Amino acid sequence: MSEKSKVAIVKGKFPPDKTEIDRMVREAIGLIGGLAGKIKKGDHVAIKPNLFAPYPPPISVDRRVIASMVKMAREAGASRVTVIEGVSVGTLMKRVRPSLTPCGMSRGFKTTEVMKILGITKAVEEAGGEVLGIEEAAKVEVDIVGGIALHQINYPKVILEADCFINIPAMKTHTMTMVTLSLKNLQGILDERGRYFSHRDDLQQHMVDISKIRKPDLVLLDGLLGMEGMGAGEGGTAVEMGVIMASTDTVALDSIASMCMGIDNPLVVSTTRLAAHDGLGTANPFLIDVVGKPVSEVQRKFQLPLTYTLPLDSLVTGLYPNIDVYIGGACSTCWLMAALAETYLARIPRRFSLIVGVDPKIPPKLKTDLAHTFFLGECALATGGELRELRNAMQLAGIDRFLGGCPPYEQGLVKLEDILISMGYLDPQELVAKAGKHREEFFNYYRKYDPTWAPEL
């Protein structure tokens, strides 16, 4: 009979200092058998943490957790430890740089810049490792055997060739995948184009297919500060969990971690369910051996994102008196993007039309102000009939309100912001000030929890 998958849960003092975090990481890995057999003398170890954005925990993994893992890998004999990550699409494209006022508003952070700001680079180097951003990493084209949504991707050579691959996710809710744990964390491995394109409503299967290339040999979850609500970025709220988890089974870890977040049936998390279906690990909690603390001792009821607690259309239609939404034949991702676009338009005292999906039904001879009419998503840009006539009229008038892309993800919102700035409805100074204020709030919160931290700006 094959052995059950093991998931270790360690709960420590809160807030933990560096020594306590190191103790917790060592205990969690020890509970699943230690590093013997996983790392041997002279090995090259690749570590993939979740460093989502230029914000500290709970948005990104704690630098001290990563440093402990690097140190343990070196102690186990690794001759080289590479910490590799690719930040979120929003961080690459959209996040405003508060330091570069007056406007000229500048956007976007590379992964190595995020690593420096968060103190990851320093912590990793002091522990005996090196850092690498996906943007700079050498990649190889890989066929995904058994891929369902992803069949071929550019994959970082350093992970493919490493002797040991370690995944370090955070414990967060996510507006598009309910939670982001170890399976979702591997999205950062995709190159920039792959990360952008994967944000459709087959995102979950994309994440699962990435794991078919190389399953991590070890997963170490940073659940010290979790995130609930509208995660996985600035929209979420911190949850003081004080937990570290470890497993060699990615799916089992995600299953038990989601139960720790108060999700009674872990199979409602699509990445967990799909990965188990595709044979990547064990999702059924009855077939998993939980060692250390039981789930019941650490469990908290995380607030799920609104996208998982409310009907999606209730976030889009019938909401704002100044927005006429024409949406039809749209995927859930376009519905979500429409909801985000509306949050910009709702504040402007003008009437807007927003057209979304492959087959929205507009009234014949729709009377709409062309300058205040937005097409959102590739499908809306490919519609025929009346809508094509409307687009042609806009083209002839030199009006570009076409927020393209499939999905119309961060770049669609960047373009919307830029258009609203050019129309005088948004002030770039205000956007920069808002980004700065938001960033300070996150920095200040984390400094209370870890007084030894300061951003390297």
Ligand code: SF4
């Ligand atoms: S552009 Fe079309 S296919 Fe792409 S996410 Fe939107 S509705 Fe779906």
